[in-house]
Amino acid sequence: MKQEVILTTKNLKKSYDNEQLVLKDMSFSLEKGEVVVVVGPSGCGKSTFLRCLNMLEPIDSGTISFKDQVIERDRKDAYTIRQKIGMVFQSYDLFPHLTILGNILLAPLKVQKREKQELIQEAEQLLKRVGLLDKKDAYPRQLSGGQKQRVAIVRALMMHPEILLLDEITAALDPEMVREVLQVVLELAKEGMTMVIVTHEMEFAKAVSDRVLFMDQGLVVEEGKPEDFFTSPQTERAKQFLNTFHYEAI
Amino acid sequence: MQNLGIQVLFQGNNFLRLCGGLWQSLQIAVISMVLSIVLGMILGIVMTSPKKLVRFLCRIYLEIVRIMPQLVLLFLVYFGAAKHLNINLPGSWAAVIVFTFWGAAEMGDLVRSALQSIPVHQYQSGFGLGMTKLQVYRYVIIPQTVRRLLPSVMNLLTRMIKTTSLVVLIGVIEVVKVGKQIIDSSRYTVPDAALWVYGVIFIMYFAICYPFSRAAAMLDKKIKD
Amino acid sequence: MDFEFIRGNVPLYVEAAGITLRISFLGILLSTVIGLLCSLVKVFKIPVLGFVVNCYIEISRNTPLLIQLFFLYFGLPKLGIVLSSEGCAITGLAFLGGSYMAEAFRTGIEQVPKIQTETGLSLGLTKWQVFLHIILPQAIATSVPVFCANIIFLIKETSVFSAVALADLMFVAKDLIGIYYKTDEALFMLVTAYLMILLPISLLCSWVERRVRYAEFGNSSAVPGK
Numbered sequence: 001m002k003q004e005v006i007l008t009t010k011n012l013k014k015s016y017d018n019e020q021l022v023l024k025d026m027s028f029s030l031e032k033g034e035v036v037v038v039v040g041p042s043g044c045g046k047s048t049f050l051r052c053l054n055m056l057e058p059i060d061s062g063t064i065s066f067k068d069q070v071i072e073r074d075r076k077d078a079y080t081i082r083q084k085i086g087m088v089f090q091s092y093d094l095f096p097h098l099t100i101l102g103n104i105l106l107a108p109l110k111v112q113k114r115e116k117q118e119l120i121q122e123a124e125q126l127l128k129r130v131g132l133l134d135k136k137d138a139y140p141r142q143l144s145g146g147q148k149q150r151v152a153i154v155r156a157l158m159m160h161p162e163i164l165l166l167d168e169i170t171a172a173l174d175p176e177m178v179r180e181v182l183q184v185v186l187e188l189a190k191e192g193m194t195m196v197i198v199t200h201e202m203e204f205a206k207a208v209s210d211r212v213l214f215m216d217q218g219l220v221v222e223e224g225k226p227e228d229f230f231t232s233p234q235t236e237r238a239k240q241f242l243n244t245f246h247y248e249a250i
Numbered sequence: 251m252q253n254l255g256i257q258v259l260f261q262g263n264n265f266l267r268l269c270g271g272l273w274q275s276l277q278i279a280v281i282s283m284v285l286s287i288v289l290g291m292i293l294g295i296v297m298t299s300p301k302k303l304v305r306f307l308c309r310i311y312l313e314i315v316r317i318m319p320q321l322v323l324l325f326l327v328y329f330g331a332a333k334h335l336n337i338n339l340p341g342s343w344a345a346v347i348v349f350t351f352w353g354a355a356e357m358g359d360l361v362r363s364a365l366q367s368i369p370v371h372q373y374q375s376g377f378g379l380g381m382t383k384l385q386v387y388r389y390v391i392i393p394q395t396v397r398r399l400l401p402s403v404m405n406l407l408t409r410m411i412k413t414t415s416l417v418v419l420i421g422v423i424e425v426v427k428v429g430k431q432i433i434d435s436s437r438y439t440v441p442d443a444a445l446w447v448y449g450v451i452f453i454m455y456f457a458i459c460y461p462f463s464r465a466a467a468m469l470d471k472k473i474k475d
Numbered sequence: 476m477d478f479e480f481i482r483g484n485v486p487l488y489v490e491a492a493g494i495t496l497r498i499s500f501l502g503i504l505l506s507t508v509i510g511l512l513c514s515l516v517k518v519f520k521i522p523v524l525g526f527v528v529n530c531y532i533e534i535s536r537n538t539p540l541l542i543q544l545f546f547l548y549f550g551l552p553k554l555g556i557v558l559s560s561e562g563c564a565i566t567g568l569a570f571l572g573g574s575y576m577a578e579a580f581r582t583g584i585e586q587v588p589k590i591q592t593e594t595g596l597s598l599g600l601t602k603w604q605v606f607l608h609i610i611l612p613q614a615i616a617t618s619v620p621v622f623c624a625n626i627i628f629l630i631k632e633t634s635v636f637s638a639v640a641l642a643d644l645m646f647v648a649k650d651l652i653g654i655y656y657k658t659d660e661a662l663f664m665l666v667t668a669y670l671m672i673l674l675p676i677s678l679l680c681s682w683v684e685r686r687v688r689y690a691e692f693g694n695s696s697a698v699p700g701k
Contacts, residue, residue: 054597083599093594097612106608107598159598317627317673318666319634321645326662333658408537415539419638426545433549442553448546452538459537 003031006194007053007085007163012062014045014052022048024218026062030163033192037205037226040215041241046198049215050167053196054087083111086161090168092148094140094155100127101136104155112159119158126154130184146177150184157188164188166197170204182208202245206230214238258436258443259450267432268447271425272454275414278342278422282349283407289350290357297362308358315355321416323348328420341422349410360402364395397473404466408459415455425451480660484651488668491647496672498561498641499630502568506629509569510576517577518584518606528577535574541635543567548639560641567636568629575625583618584610619687623680630673644668 012026022045030036038046051057053064055073063070071081094103104123108114127133130150140148149169156164166185170178182204189195189208199205205212205226212229214222214237222229222238233239259265297308315323328344331337368391376386418426429447436443513528535543544567547558558566587610595605637646644665651661 051593056593056596079599079601082597085597087594087597089590089594091588091590093590095591095594095609095613097616107595107600110604110608111599111601155598165597313677317631317677318669319631321634322665322669325645325648325665329652329658330662412537412539415541416635418541419635426542444549445546445551445553448542448550452542452546455538455542456534460533463533463537 003033005029006032006067007196008065009053010063010065012049012052012064013060014048014057015060021060022218023052023059026218026220028213028220030194030196032162032194034210035189035193035195035197035208036211036213037197037199037209038213038215039199039202039205039241040221044215045218046215047167050087050165050196050198054082054085054165056087079111083107083159084162085165086156086159086163087165087167088149088152088156088169090171092140092145092152092172094143094148094151096140099137099139100132100143100151103140103151104158107155108158123154123158126157127151129187130154131180144177145173146180149173149177149181153181153184153188162194164193164195166195166199168198168200170199170201202230202242214241216241256446258432258440258446261436261440264432265450267428268425268450268454271423271428272451272458274342274422274424275417276411276458278345278349278417278424279407279411279414282346282353283410285346285350286353286357286406286410287403289354291361293354293358294361294365297358298365312355312359315352320348320352320413321419323352324416324420341417341420344420345414345417345422349413353406353410356406357403360399360406361395364398365391367398368394401466401470401473404462404469408462408466411459411462412455425454476663477657477660480655480657481664484647484660484664487647487651488644488664491642491644492668492672494561494641495630495633495636495643498564498568498636498643499633501565502572502633503626503629505565505569506572506576506625509573510578510580513573513577514580514584517581532574532577535571536578540567540571540632541638543570544635544639560636560639563639564633564636564641568633571632572625572629575628576622579618579621579625580614582621583614583616586617587613616687620684623684627673627677627680630676634669 007030009026009028012023012028013021014023015021026045026049038049040046048057052059055064055071055078058073065071066081066084069081071078094100095106098106101120101123104127105116105119108119109116124133124136127136130153132147132150132154135143135147135151140151143151152169153164169185170181173181178201182201185195185197186204186208197205197208209226212224212226213220214229214233214235216237222233222235224234229238230242233242259268293308296304299305324344327348328339328341331339331344372390372394373386376390377383381389414424415426418424418430421427429451433443433447440446513532516524516528544563547567548560548563551558591609591613592605595609596602600608633643634645636643637649640646648661648665652658655661
């Protein structure tokens with residue numbers, strides 16, 4: 001069964017301030033319904049890669065295409081394409097001046113100009129699913145980190161994105177809150193949501209992904225199915241990287 | 251070209267007279283500033299006193315200074331002194347008194363907040379090394395405070411220089427007053443002297459204040475980085 | 476102290492205070508508009524306008540209001556631009572206040588973390604929508620303390636308007652001293668009038684500041700609610 005490819009990058013290169021390349025020649029494609037997890041040591045460029053996919057960073061060369069359409073940061077249609085690519089960040093990036101419901105409704109109301117009543121219903125359903133319906137009128141500061149991150153996911157889902165980018169969404173959380181957030185992501189994966197996930201949670205990566213990308217120094221060093229990658233990595237660098245997660249091995 | 255009003259500046263010693271007037275304003279600003287810094291340092295330390303009453307009194311003083319327009323304070327001292335002390339206090343003296351009264355309060359508050367922004371463990375590690383209280387202040391606290399204070403002190407100085415323009419309203423012969431005299435004396439020969447004279451005074455103030463505020467902004471940035 | 480004299484002249488002061496308040500209100504309103512526009516130009520880094528705004532801010536902040544007023548009142552008529560005392564006062568106050576307000580808003584805007592903009596963009600909002608719905612509300616909350624301080628500062632600055640023949644509080648006080656030699660009474664009423672204007676406003680400002688601070692809008696990376 002051959003699936004439709006919805007996002008590709010070709011020979012993507014990116015540097016900050018024209019210094020050392022953060023991304024050296026990234027070529028990548030994502031199929032509909034696929035969950036790709038990107039892992040790698042800090043500073044390997046995985047977050048930058050994700051940010052480029054959402055046009056938050058200008059790229060030096062190469063192309064990014066969404067469904068055969070090349071996308072560029074400065075073009076007018078950047079805004080329409082961004083609606084189809086949702087993103088959740090590491091920091092609790094809820095808008096502090098809006099209630100939870102206000103946070104969730106802002107973009108669908110202003111960007112997609114959808115009917116408010118219908119939106120509220122949808123938002124309440126989603127909030128109920130992530131167990132936060134009772135918080136809908138609270139302000140972000142009244143929520144825990146895990147709760148905020150679940151709201152951020154709901155906020156991204158409200159735009160009905162075709163792809164969801166998750167950038168280390170549990171990295172800033174207290175350990176006991178990590179599970180409640182990852183649970184939501186696992187359910188989304190089960191429902192067939194297309195996702196690119198950057199994470200340091202290896203167990204979660206193993207459970208959620210269809211494909212793993214191991215990046216180091218701006219390049220994809222190894223790529224494969226999770227069961228292969230985590231049990232028998234092929235490259236030396238991937239072995240070393242995975243070893244850092246096994247304290248008992250030391 | 252007979253209509254060129256700018257010539258008024260070069261008639262006789264007009265330009266020099268304006269500069270002399272400006273010098274008078276600057277003297278008031280500088281003397282007041284020096285007094286303010288000295289008194290403000292003391293006041294700042296007093297403001298960190300553990301005694302509630304002392305802090306309360308300082309607070310009242312600061313609020314009075316902050317809430318009253320400087321011109322009102324000038325009027326109070328200038329006209330009040332003439333009436334009650336039966337002395338004809340020169341306007342420039344009144345100005346120095348008022349600006350020092352105001353500057354010391356502002357300076358005190360700056361010193362207080364700079365002192366309080368220094369973490370307690372800085373004091374403690376000083377004492378831990380066996381220094382006396384005086385030594386801790388001399389070698390640990392004051393050097394750090396001065397660095398933090400410098401930009402705000404420069405800003406206060408520009409504010410003070412700008413505020414000296416008010417002293418013309420209590421009869422001090424300074425730059426604005428000299429300007430008025432020049433305008434009056436050339437009323438018939440150069441009808442649009444006002445434009446040029448006030449324009450030049452405007453530029454003079456800018457030329458003095460701008461370097462200070464620029465330097466303050468740069469220092470501030472340097473400290474924050 | 477001659478209380479009879481004081482009572483007799485209360486209406487004069489009330490009228491003068493009305494003028495001070497009206498000029499302050501209009502001047503501050505204009506300052507806020509100018510400040511908002513200038514801060515937008517600076518934040519969005521608009522090429523030529525940005526330079527003009529920078530020049531304006533530096534000139535306005537580094538010259539005394541009194542000199543600005545004299546230039547407007549005595550200088551400009553020579554170029555054929557004649558403003559009334561009130562017109563001068565309002566223009567002068569707006570010229571001075573605009574730059575102070577611009578700096579207040581600009582700092583407020585710059586204090587909103589960059590991630591807020593990125594999040595907005597990633598949701599598909601346009602730059603302008605991000606600014607209007609996400610940045611501005613937070614920036615206003617963080618600018619409130621400086622905004623309030625500016626209001627008080629500008630009202631105090633109005634005290635120089637008597638110099639361009641505006642019949643404000645200082646003008647009345649000076650008149651009474653000059654004509655009747657009732658120095659104590661005139662000064663007493665002057666101080667009282669300013670206190671009655673500035674004290675409530677100052678208290679109101681600190682109340683607003685406290686409210687905003689409790690709302691904690693400004694800090695998105697605050698500790699998770701515990």
